[in-house]
Amino acid sequence: MVKLIYATIASLDGYVADEDGEFGWAAPDEQVHAFINDFERGLGTYLYGRRLYEVMRYWETDDATSGRTPVERDYAQIWRSANKIVYSRTLQSVSSARTRIERDFDAEAIRGEKARAERDIGVGGPGLAARALEAGLVDELRLFVVPVLVGGGTQSLPDHVRLELELLDERRFDSGMVYLHYRIVGNDEAH
Secondary structure: OOOEEEEEEEEOOOEEEEOOOOOHHHOOOHHHHHHHHHHHOOEEEEEEEHHHHHHHHHHHOHHHOOOOOHHHHHHHHHHHHOEEEEEOOOOOOOOOOOEEEEOOOOHHHHHHHHHHOOOEEEEEOHHHHHHHHHOOOOOEEEEEEEOOOOOOEEEOOOOOOOOOEEEEEEEEOOOOOEEEEEEEOOOHHHO
């Protein structure tokens, strides 16, 4: 069965960006990037909020492949080959192939996407992921924890959502980053 997976890179204190909106401290090294590539190779579709889409569309550009490492070029190809759905009321157009805009978050429409999909779906961006978690749509969490405290900013996980999790996998990288892979227990979507 196709899974909806929320994967994110966050500080140890749980932020995807600091109070200034900066996230350079979260850039994966080559070892982590290759691991992420292997995971994302299995995704057929990305669900994005507008802000994350605007960051990620970089991978559609020539700069994403020109002069980049083999791991980065591989990621650009993975990203370009996946479908992308951007949830935004303000974005007027998209600048990447295989991309469409949805104006409203519709849990039933996402359930339909999951039912029709042949490959797993990734949800990106903490705001959109929070809505998907609240709606009971997310089947797995894949957290990459950076060994840094940023003290505030944009939270990776929402407040006021309680979920029981089962640890499926973990890994420590040479950089000190830690990967935690959880299944959401009791989520009917996951069975």
